[in-house]
Amino acid sequence: MSRPAIRIRQAALEDVAAAGRYAEQQSAAVARSFLGAVQSALARIEQFPGIGSSRFEQLTGIVSLRFVSTGRFPNLVFYLTAPQDTIDVIRVLRRRQDHLSLLL
Numbered sequence: 001m002s003r004p005a006i007r008i009r010q011a012a013l014e015d016v017a018a019a020g021r022y023a024e025q026q027s028a029a030v031a032r033s034f035l036g037a038v039q040s041a042l043a044r045i046e047q048f049p050g051i052g053s054s055r056f057e058q059l060t061g062i063v064s065l066r067f068v069s070t071g072r073f074p075n076l077v078f079y080l081t082a083p084q085d086t087i088d089v090i091r092v093l094r095r096r097q098d099h100l101s102l103l104l
Contacts, residue, residue, distance in 0.1 A: 003046050004085040012077075015092040019075055037070040038092065041077045044068060045089075049081045060103055065090075078103065 016038055024031035044051055045068060052066030056078065064081045074095040080088040093099055 002085065004049055004081075004087045006042060006046055006087045006089060008089040009091075012089045012092050015075075019073075019092065019094070023073075034070070034073050034075075037073050038075070038077065041068050041070050042089070045077065045079055045087055049087055052077075052079065056099060056103065059100060062103065065103070069095075 016035075020031050020034055023034040050066075052068045054066055056067060057063065057065040062080070065078065066081065067076045067078045069076055070092075076093055076095060076099070077089060078091040078093065078099075080090060082088060091102060093102060
């Protein structure tokens, strides 16, 4: 079985860039660690697409919406799984943001 293709939407790229800039204010090492945590989350999603929580699918009604944590950083990677072996990363949001308003 082949691994699914990961497509990252512009909003998710902007989320990561903004969070990276914030982390860089702490230090370049923190920023690199943050980017590594995002890459690790994407690798987990790619390997096991169903690993993420479906809690927000139930709250939003967005079919196949899942999320995973970036680990020690307070960010969540929101993504959609598609039947065409595609993973669509839609947002990378901080845990304390209003996820529902940003996803809908």
